[in-house]
Amino acid sequence: MLCARKLFEAIVLIRGDNGPQPPPGLYEAQELLYARRAELDRLGLVEPEPPPPTTEQLIEKAAAVTAPVVAIEALWDGDTQGWYVCIVAIVRRPGRDHDRYDQVLLTALRHGSDHRLFTGQVPPWPEAQQGTDQGQAVARALGVPFHFTSPDIPDTDLSRWWDTAEADGQGPNSDAPSRTSS
Incomplete structure (x- = not known):
């Protein structure tokens, strides 16, 4: 999900029943996922942002x-x-x-x-x-x-x-x- 830039969906997963228990707070989950996405981005695995409209x-x-x-x-x-x-x-x-x-x-x-x-x-x-x-x-x-x-x-x-x-x-x-x- 992070490779597809779907941060909100990843937050739902990490805070869900199948994620770590107790689940992290919203901001903690967001920070964890930002760090992970940055790592994936450095490896070239994150899809590029779509270009803004002309x-x-x-x-x-x-x-x-x-x-x-x-x-x-x-x-x-x-x-x-x-x-x-x-x-x-x-x-x-x-x-x-x-x-x-x-x-x-x-x-x-x-x-x-x-x-x-x-x-x-x-x-x-x-x-x-x-x-x-x-x-x-x-x-x-x-x-x-x-x-x-x-x-x-x-x-x-x-x-x-x-x-x-x-x-x-x-x-x-x-x-x-x-x-x-x-």
Whole structure:
């Protein structure tokens, strides 16, 4: 499983009934499996990461969205492995997080785990730069605005495009700082 980059499935196995007893905690299991995967990687046994989608592929994916696309947004998200940047198409239809707008995921960009923080590899965040570059290109191709509130600092509690004056046409409805560009 580790050779196929299936970390979550490996965690389930190591913490299951057939694993060591008592089972390791989640973080302990994760650290054990990171170390083992690094060893397998040094031996050349781990499948390479699939390449991220090209800008052209993202433009095609965004153009295929059936709801009206009103903006392209890059935003931070995270999981047990670390931070990553999502590029989403904001569409005009009620959604889970807003009564007038929803989002369609175009891609998620991750350039390594949060172990980079401890080794001094980040910041800068290469996935933020890639998200900005590709997001702006997709937005230009569709003729819609691009929005990325915080390309420099990962955070999930920030304003979204739909919180901007451009989204509501009446002025900002959020006190949070916003960085929007076309």
